[in-house]
Amino acid sequence: MLTRAGLAVARLARVSPWTNVYGLARTLMALGTLGTLLFSHSTSLFRPAQGMPDFPNCSGIAQVSVFCVVPSDQLEIARFLSVGLLLLVVIGWRPRFTALGHWWVTVSLMASATIPDGGDQISAVVTLLLLPVALMDGRRWHWGPPADVSGRPVLSFFAWTTFFVIRLQVAGLYFQASVAKLSHAEWADGTGLWYWLTDPFFGMPSWIKPLLTPILVNPIGVTLMTWGPLVIEFAIALGMIARRPVRPYLLAAGVAFHISIGVLMGLGSFMFAMLACLVLHLRPVDVPFRLPSRLRVLARLDRVRATWPVLTRRTDATSGAASAVPDEVTAVPAPQEASVAPQEVVVGAASPEAITAPDPEDEAGRTSPVPAVPAPAHAGPAPEGRP
Numbered sequence: 001m002l003t004r005a006g007l008a009v010a011r012l013a014r015v016s017p018w019t020n021v022y023g024l025a026r027t028l029m030a031l032g033t034l035g036t037l038l039f040s041h042s043t044s045l046f047r048p049a050q051g052m053p054d055f056p057n058c059s060g061i062a063q064v065s066v067f068c069v070v071p072s073d074q075l076e077i078a079r080f081l082s083v084g085l086l087l088l089v090v091i092g093w094r095p096r097f098t099a100l101g102h103w104w105v106t107v108s109l110m111a112s113a114t115i116p117d118g119g120d121q122i123s124a125v126v127t128l129l130l131l132p133v134a135l136m137d138g139r140r141w142h143w144g145p146p147a148d149v150s151g152r153p154v155l156s157f158f159a160w161t162t163f164f165v166i167r168l169q170v171a172g173l174y175f176q177a178s179v180a181k182l183s184h185a186e187w188a189d190g191t192g193l194w195y196w197l198t199d200p201f202f203g204m205p206s207w208i209k210p211l212l213t214p215i216l217v218n219p220i221g222v223t224l225m226t227w228g229p230l231v232i233e234f235a236i237a238l239g240m241i242a243r244r245p246v247r248p249y250l251l252a253a254g255v256a257f258h259i260s261i262g263v264l265m266g267l268g269s270f271m272f273a274m275l276a277c278l279v280l281h282l283r284p285v286d287v288p289f290r291l292p293s294r295l296r297v298l299a300r301l302d303r304v305r306a307t308w309p310v311l312t313r314r315t316d317a318t319s320g321a322a323s324a325v326p327d328e329v330t331a332v333p334a335p336q337e338a339s340v341a342p343q344e345v346v347v348g349a350a351s352p353e354a355i356t357a358p359d360p361e362d363e364a365g366r367t368s369p370v371p372a373v374p375a376p377a378h379a380g381p382a383p384e385g386r387p
Helices: 002-013 020-038 060-064 072-091 095-112 118-135 153-181 192-197 206-216 219-240 247-265 268-282 293-307
Strands: 310-315 322-328 355-358 367-370
Touching: 002 153, 020 072, 020 095, 020 118, 020 268, 060 095, 072 095, 095 118, 118 153, 118 268, 153 219, 153 268, 192 206, 192 219, 192 247, 206 219, 206 247, 219 247, 219 268, 247 268
Parallel strands: none
Antiparallel strands: 310 322, 355 367
16 A cells, blocks of 8 residues: 555656646735735725724734835835735746745735735735745746656655645635534525625625615525525535546636625635635646637747757867857757768769769658769869869
């Protein structure tokens, strides 16, 4: 049994975990935090509240927050710097260089903001768990082709272990979300969503009220709308043990569910954070997404760069001149052209003999006589350096 387990681990370590699947999750996670920081002024994010007289909050882990290492009158500078870093994460540039900053900005917003939401807390946890995976990703873009894992099976297996821990965390999150609601009478009797969607703060927008109000006032309609999310959340939790053919259906249901939450309740950052969790939980990391044409350009550039010869500058010991010399050519070699061995031709010979050379159209390599062209009668002596 241990031998089979070892073989399974070895096979898993030979599969690259660094694909655009986890890259898409990073982009979605960063979009949620980016939207909060981009469209919210620092005076809205950090303000006094009951039990929090000082703002931004700089106690505990928030002492190292990006919003606490700058003076309180320069919070806008910290906000714009954070936006710039998150933009790099969104486009997928250099995961190894942006991973630590991504986590720092995410946990800073969660710890220092006056009223963080659940999406900020989830993003802080998942970006922390993704940190070792991203730090080992040496690709230029996280949209690129899967990274080569030859020569580093231990790091590959460690990354796969990290993804398993993330999936376990997400499964527990959905299980708790579905079961815990049943302890409240409103969710148990099937009327909980009526209170949420009619709430003046979290309620549905006015443009969709004519469509949803008749459903909410109907006993069967409101029961289905209330218990439906509980069933979806519980099914997503079971995605931890679901077979791969089942996971796309769970992923589609979860995406539709969280997009509806974002539209009906205005929880945009929470929506993006949970979409990222769904990708990591239900999309096999070793099955990359088929990218749109514009993103394929980035992937193609990354692939060309990976196979391009590495040029190093070497100094000639005799002349001291520096020249670019290929150190190791790993690209696909150019096709070899058929070369003709030089034959000695006597210019002006009275009766030239036929010279045999490979026929370029003959793939079998057969030879055919090629008659030499006699020199003109007035040909003079051969040029210097020729026979």
